[in-house]
Amino acid sequence: MTGFAFLLLLMAAILGYMLNRYAAQSVRAGGGRFHSLTGYHGMFSALLVLVPVLTIILAWLVLQGPLIDRMVMGGLPQGALQGLDTGGRQLVLAEIKSIAGGRVFGTPEDWKLAAADRLVALRETSGWLLVVVVAVLGLSIIAFARSRVSAGFRARQGVERIVSGLMIFCSTVAVFTTVGIILSLTFETYRFFQAVPVSEFLFGTNWEPQIPIRADQIAAEGAFGWLPVILGTMVITVVALVVAIPIGLLSAIYLNEFAPGRVRSVVKPVLEILAGVPTVVYGFFAILVVAPAIRSFGATIDIDVAPNTALAAGGVMGIMLIPFISSFADDALSAVPQAMRDGSLGLGATRGEMMTTVLFPAALPGIVGGILLAVSRAIGETMIVVMAAGLMARMTINPLDSVTTVTVQIVTLLIGDTSFDNPKTLAAFALGMMLFLVTLVINIFALRIVRKYREAYD
Amino acid sequence: MTDVTNRPPGRTPNRASELVAASLKRRHAKQARLKWLGMGAIGIAFLMLFILVGSLVSTGWQAFTQTHVTLDVYVDPDEIEAEDLPRGDFDDVLVDSLASMLPEVGTEDRATARSVAGILSNGAQFMLRDLVVANPSLIGETITMTVPVSDPYDQLNKGLIERATPEALRRVKDNEIAWFDTLAEQGAVSKPFNWALFTNADSRFPELAGLKGALVGSFWALLVCFLISFPLGIGAAIYLEEFAPKNKLSDFIEVNINNLAAVPSVVFGLLALAVFINWFGLPRSVPFVGGLTLALMTMPTIIIATRAALKAVPPSIREAAMGLGASRQQVVFQHVLPPAMPGILTGTIIGLAQALGETAPLLLIGMNAFITSAASGPFDSATALPTQIFIWADSPERGFVSRTSAAILVLLGFLVAMNAVAIFLRQKFQRKW
DSSP states (O other): OHHHHHHHHHHHHHHHHHHHHHHHHHHHHTTOOOSSOHHHHHHHHHHHHHHHHHHHHHHHHHHHHHHHHHHHHHTSOTTTTTTOOHHHHHHHHHHHHHHHTTOOOSOOOHHHHHHHHHHHHHHHHHHHHHHHHHHHHHHHHHHHHHHHOSTTOOHHHHHHHHHHHHHHHHHHHHHHHHHHHHHHHHHHHHHHHHHSOHHHHHHOOOEEOOOOSSTTOSSOOOEEOOHHHHHHHHHHHHHHHHHHHHHHHHHHHIIIIISOHHHHHHHHHHHHHHHHSOHHHHHHHIIIIIHHHHHHHHHHTTOOOOTTOHHHHHHHHHHHHHHHHHHHHHHHHHTSOHHHHHHHHHTTOOHHHIIIIIIHHHHHHHHHHHHHHHHHHHHHOOHHHHHHSOSSOOOOOOTTSOOOOHHHHHHHHHTTOOOSSSHHHHHHHHHHHHHHHHHHHHHHHHHHHHHHHHHHHO | OHHHHTOOTTOOHHHHHHHHHHHHHHHHHHHHHHHHHHHHHHHHHHHHHHHHHHHHHHHHGGGGBOOEEEEEEEOOTTTOOGGGGGGSOHHHHHHHHHHHHSTTOOSSSHHHHHHHHTTBOTTHHHHHHHHHHHOGGGTTSEEEEEEEBOHHHHHHHTTOSOTTSOGGGOSSOHHHHHHHHHHHHTTOEEOOBOTHHHHSOOOSSTTTOOSHHHHHHHHHHHHHHHHHHHHHHHHHHHIIIIIOOSSHHHHHHHHHHHHHHHSOHHHHHHHIIIIIIIISOOOTTOHHHHHHHHHHHHHHHHHHHHHHHHHHSOHHHHHHHHHTTOOHHHIIIIIIHHHHHHHHHHHHHHHHHHHHHOOHHHHHTTTTOOOOSOOSSTTSOOOOHHHHHHHHHHOOSTHHHHHHHHHHHHHHHHHHHHHHHHHHHHHHHOOOO
8 A cells, every 4th residue: 555655646746747847838839938947847846746745655654553553552442451561562462463464373362353453454544544645635736736837937946945945854864863863862861860870870880781570589680880891892992902003003104105106006995895894794703713713822821711802802803993093094194294204305314214203293193083083983893892702791901801892782782672661771772872972072072183183284 | 626625634534424324224224124014014904804704715615515415205105195285294204215225224213213314404304395285296206306414414524524523522423424425425415506595594404594584684674775865865965065055054964974974883773773663663673674774874974975076076067057047956966966976876885885784783673583584575574684694603503604604705795796886887987077
């Protein structure tokens, strides 16, 4: 039915275009002097149909599901839902839906079968209603647009106003996304802090996100202190940077100053490949190759290494960050004005001395900005650590140990859990909020450094 | 020359230049060290890339073949009745035909029968059932069919299980290896290309598991992502680059877009979970929601690429069109956008390639479910290629290790192809002004 509605809309738009264009052509053939080209009269009608009707269809699609659910649940017989909490209600609804979809398990109660029939009927009605609305609205808009065709009508201005409105809408989607992120995180975090005090979350040193399944369960009180989690994130980030910064900077220095043009044109794209590899691939690489290698190396020198050591996750993340740091450093070095290079060479410096004593210090702000962006990348990186780092939160800074990170906890808390009313799920949103804030601050700071520095030499 | 003759006596010219020469040597050595360090750093990066690809290829290539065994199956009317086909004892029929090829093995003993059955994949009986259901006249006939063997024997045939390891540490016992060797001697064992990797959906059994469900899911998600992010991204970019007045609001929008590009991907997953699934009530695990989420992440990439492409169109084109009386929108849509299109498409393809490899947000909206059939539309539960890799990487069975690598090779293949198309578009159609 939805597909039919879309088809109808498309046909209405084409019909409106043809009608208006034909009308305009016949007016012009009759000798009228036109303000706008005939095509604009057609476009005017088509856009006038498309924009509002498409909005209605999309809104309908988004809203009809929840609305029908509510009507079905409201229409259940008295007492059917007595004593059920939110989860129980959702289970009932899911069962009704699966019956409506034709998958009947066991012998459901009669009222469930009736509700399923009602659900199917409501969906059918909603579909037909949508088609009728689209048809009526489409035809009346076509008729309206047709009535506007005349020699003096400024169809082009009309079209351009609509198009410009559409473009403004497009550019606000980014803003809406940011607002959506902030609102959803804030809302769920607020609910989390109603269950767990803010001070415990910020300063607690214990992270055991369990919730008691039964009320009388012993020793299942969860602990929600994020310090060990952020500490683990920092350990892995530091390991990643220890790998990425020297390799990235040295390769940038070589590429920028010493490499012949042909070497540079080959090496740069190959390094970029490292940045284009999906992170899930790095995660698998970490558990397949790097972690066993570190462990067996540890065994040969008699050091006990945890199976999911922070070294493996951090080291692989470092490999991922190499091209990131090297391309930022390369850009920063290239942005240093030629006069500074010429000046230092003219005073008799070797190219190496020019690099270490003039170019590198001059480019340092830009390089630091790039490294900060790499830090925010490392903090927010998810798949490598989900696959290669540990799950248990520990207060340790030993990279041989297994540590956990903010992103690991977010993913493990949310996988397979749908209910939004327990602190375990909400804790993930609180962690997400902290992650968002930390990376946002680092990003803004880093972008400011990079931009300011660039302006200084422009 | 006067200053040459006036040089104070006792200071030979040699001494100064010797000093300079000595220090120069030291300084050049220092420069060479820096240079070598740089080359070493690049060498390490290349080595890592090489190890990464090498380890994936060396573990993954085996999964592109699958060991099969060819059997002459007598479809015994006693075991399989035409009236009650779905409940026929297809497993026993297969075991009997297999045992007939192993001279010293009888199937009266239940334990032996079970371990003989273990040679064949669990899917073999369903293949036979499908054959017989499609053509009931086969009952009472002898048919020749080629079925996959189960994972341990597949590993044995590929040499991944060492025959030299002590029996207790091996998943295949000595007598079972002897059976398999007997089958191999009779020429019944073959190792054809593993089409099941592309035609099957996920399965609990490695030898049956394939990527079809993941490929279809990724296709729908990317389609939705493209349909949403492409028009929105281009619209936003054109507005910001060509029409937006330079004021606080457009600055704010710009800062927003730049920041959005740097927000961790897992946060987009949280957004999708809270807004699309919890608030809008959209279903979990469906490619539509995945595509929607990926679209939000891809949009900044497309906007940035489109703006760069628009900027690259020289102002003379704009001015010429303006001078001939075109309106501002006519200038942009009819004269600036067409030459910018290759750049825009290149950026879009690169953005979609990133979206194809994105995993974390898809995990949060539940696209890591165990689903044994391919999705028939964007509102059907599905996995995506990267989440399938994640699922397989988590599976304990040995056979999934090489399948995970194979899936990664497939994913990397798609990424390379997409980037190649992007580079081709740029080389072929982008005009230098």
